[in-house]
Amino acid sequence: xxxxxxxxxxxxxxxxxxxxxxxxxxxxxxxxxxxxxxxxxxxxxxxxxxxxxxxxxxxxxxxxxxxxxxxxxxxxxxxxxxxxxxxxxxxxxxxxxxxxxxxxxxxxxxxxxxxxxxxxxxxxxxxxxxxxxxxxxxxxxxxxxxxxx
Numbered sequence: 001x002x003x004x005x006x007x008x009x010x011x012x013x014x015x016x017x018x019x020x021x022x023x024x025x026x027x028x029x030x031x032x033x034x035x036x037x038x039x040x041x042x043x044x045x046x047x048x049x050x051x052x053x054x055x056x057x058x059x060x061x062x063x064x065x066x067x068x069x070x071x072x073x074x075x076x077x078x079x080x081x082x083x084x085x086x087x088x089x090x091x092x093x094x095x096x097x098x099x100x101x102x103x104x105x106x107x108x109x110x111x112x113x114x115x116x117x118x119x120x121x122x123x124x125x126x127x128x129x130x131x132x133x134x135x136x137x138x139x140x141x142x143x144x145x146x147x148x149x
Contacts, residue, residue: 006076007032008069011040013038013092015109015132019080022136026143031072034102040065062091071111073099078142080135082133083110083149100124108133118136 007016017136020030034040044060051057069091073079079099081092098114099106109132110118122128127138137148 001027001143003028003077003078003139004076005080005139006072007080008073008095008099009080009082009083009089009109011035011037012084014088015082018132018134019139021064021129022133023139028139028143033069033072051094060102069095070098074102076104078105078139080107080108080109081121082132083108083114085111085113093118095122096121107138109135 003026005019007019007030010034016032016035021032034043041058041061043080044062044064045051045057048060049131055116066118073095076099079095081096083092085091096106096108106125107129108118108122109129111130116123119145127134129135129138141147
């Protein structure tokens with residue numbers, strides 16, 4: 001059985017690579033948003049045309065990115081959403097809510113400093129951790145039934 005996992009959220013650390021590496025040898029297919037910050041910000045105006053106002057520049061990018069994100073989440077068996085330390089990831093909160101509304105298995109990753117702010121997001125998740133390695137262990141358990149050694 002191939003497990004399809006969508007990795008959403010913070011783009012400033014290597015957490016995705018940690019999870020992918022931790023799942024080596026498992027039948028897992030990973031998908032994610034575009035993590036090139038410049039490409040993600042500018043995709044709308046690059047494809048659809050320039051905007052004078054920053055609001056519309058950002059709006060176009062958000063809409064184009066939402067096509068990829070919605071498709072990735074809809075196709076996933078499991079959605080992992082990471083909230084980073086440095087930036088407010090409102091898009092990650094949306095992705096978590098969207099995944100939960102679709103009935104997707106949701107794993108949330110964040111530090112203790114976000115615990116209170118994300119209590120509703122955490123309540124929608126089937127697992128919450130502060131360590132990307134734990135996500136790999138969860139996925140390994142789901143696919144093999146084996147506990148970490």
